[in-house]
Amino acid sequence: MTPPVTAAKQGLISCHCCALVSPNPGGKGHPPAACPRCGATLHTRKTNSLARTWSLLIAAFIFYIPANILPIMTSTTLIHTQSDTILSGVIYLIDTGNWPIAAVIFFASVMIPVIKLIVLTGLLVSVHRRSAWKPRERTRLYRITEAIGRWSMIDVYVVTILVALVHLGAIAQVKAGLGAVFFAAVVVISMLAARTFDPRLIWDQQELPNE
Amino acid sequence: MPRETLIACHECDLLYALHPLPTGSKAKCERCGAILYQNKSNSLDRTLALSIAGLVLFVLANTFPFLAFQMKGQSTETNLFTGIVELYKTDMEVLAALVFFTTMLVPLIRLLGLVYILLSLRLNHSPLYLRRFFRFQQSLQPWSMIEVFMLGILVAVVKLDQMASIVPGIGLWSFAALIFVLAAAAASLDPRLVWERQGMDL
Numbered sequence: 134m135t136p137p138v139t140a141a142k143q144g145l146i147s148c149h150c151c152a153l154v155s156p157n158p159g160g161k162g163h164p165p166a167a168c169p170r171c172g173a174t175l176h177t178r179k180t181n182s183l184a185r186t187w188s189l190l191i192a193a194f195i196f197y198i199p200a201n202i203l204p205i206m207t208s209t210t211l212i213h214t215q216s217d218t219i220l221s222g223v224i225y226l227i228d229t230g231n232w233p234i235a236a237v238i239f240f241a242s243v244m245i246p247v248i249k250l251i252v253l254t255g256l257l258v259s260v261h262r263r264s265a266w267k268p269r270e271r272t273r274l275y276r277i278t279e280a281i282g283r284w285s286m287i288d289v290y291v292v293t294i295l296v297a298l299v300h301l302g303a304i305a306q307v308k309a310g311l312g313a314v315f316f317a318a319v320v321v322i323s324m325l326a327a328r329t330f331d332p333r334l335i336w337d338q339q340e341l342p343n344e
Numbered sequence: 345m346p347r348e349t350l351i352a353c354h355e356c357d358l359l360y361a362l363h364p365l366p367t368g369s370k371a372k373c374e375r376c377g378a379i380l381y382q383n384k385s386n387s388l389d390r391t392l393a394l395s396i397a398g399l400v401l402f403v404l405a406n407t408f409p410f411l412a413f414q415m416k417g418q419s420t421e422t423n424l425f426t427g428i429v430e431l432y433k434t435d436m437e438v439l440a441a442l443v444f445f446t447t448m449l450v451p452l453i454r455l456l457g458l459v460y461i462l463l464s465l466r467l468n469h470s471p472l473y474l475r476r477f478f479r480f481q482q483s484l485q486p487w488s489m490i491e492v493f494m495l496g497i498l499v500a501v502v503k504l505d506q507m508a509s510i511v512p513g514i515g516l517w518s519f520a521a522l523i524f525v526l527a528a529a530a531a532s533l534d535p536r537l538v539w540e541r542q543g544m545d546l
Binding site: 229 | 346347348350351352354355356357358359375376377378381411413415416418420422426427428430431434436438439442443446447475476478479482483486489492493495496497499500502503504506507508510535536539542
């Protein structure tokens with residue numbers, strides 16, 4: 134089988150912004166060039182992709198803990214006060230029979246962040262180990278991870294709307310909790326982590342000569 | 345010299361020669377399955393029309409009442425901005441900023457940017473700062489989250505349904521329509537066509 138022809142091997146760089154293919158101006162130490170068409174800085178691969186993705190990922194893991202322990206909102210009515218974490222909110226929804234909404238929230242707020250963090254960790258480890266295992270499937274996994282991340286923001290928006298609607302003073306009031314801030318941070322940081330990961334690194338390993 | 349006849353897959357870097365495609369079809373990378381490029385019918389005109397419609401809807405969504413909440417004879421009326429203001433007042437500035445950014449500022453910048461750039465190209469003007477502006481507004485795309493916000497509204501309304509009555513307003517309907525218009529504008533835009541109208545700095 135003939136080795137695949139990539140832009141990098143031909144000494145070419147594909148612009149990440151406008152996709153124009155330009156020649157690579159020089160070797161290491163050469164200042165990065167700007168794309169002649171759109172002006173974006175050209176990189177053969179995303180800069181420091183692995184180190185940046187790891188740091189963002191670790192930050193997301195750390196923030197994930199307070200995001201789940203601290204209450205995301207506190208609702209006060211004349212009769213009682215109730216603080217809800219993400220998980221207790223889901224359980225409350227199931228208890229009151231709102232299982233379709235419970236499923237949406239469970240999927241968006243519990244499943245997606247966990248899946249995302251695990252998948253990105255797995256992809257990073259696989260690149261470090263120069264794995265040859267199913268590169269096409271791993272690329273697809275990356276594509277899905279990048280696409281679904283935004284939907285985790287649902288819970289943050291639910292809290293925003295409840296805060297906006299329910300402020301009747303002593304009768305009924307909803308306040309946002311610190312958990313919501315940490316949770317929003319997890320979503321944003323893991324979206325950034327997905328964007329700093331370069332899927333081309335998965336393929337670079339496939340082109341190394343076999344021993 | 346840049347090679348305008350080549351394209352490299354953005355997910356696996358495999359190099360291909362660019363071939364003209366029939367309208368409405370797309371070229372996929374045979375190695376990793378990513379979409380390389382597409383030929384969308386009437387891309388720029390459609391996107392321009394949808395963006396103008398989007399701006400009108402954006403104004404409506406922000407001027408008319410969004411949701412009204414009635415409970416025990418009291419009621420509150422909200423517009424899009426109320427939640428952000430309430431979060432800000434209760435010392436949740438970070439959250440307020442994030443919600444403002446993802447549901448109002450980014451969608452507005454995207455709509456204004458598309459109208460400005462596409463209208464200029466349509467009238468054969470060369471807009472000032474086009475390259476920088478288009479690059480900036482393309483990079484904002486993942487941070488426009490109004491469709492996620494809409495699902496959040498639905499969840500919140502269902503949650504409150506047992507204890508109070510919720511009355512949707514014109515703002516909400518405009519906002520719902522805006523989601524489809526923005527999604528259609530994003531789907532019909534082929535950024536390559538905008539870039540191909542640019543000269544090169546050589």
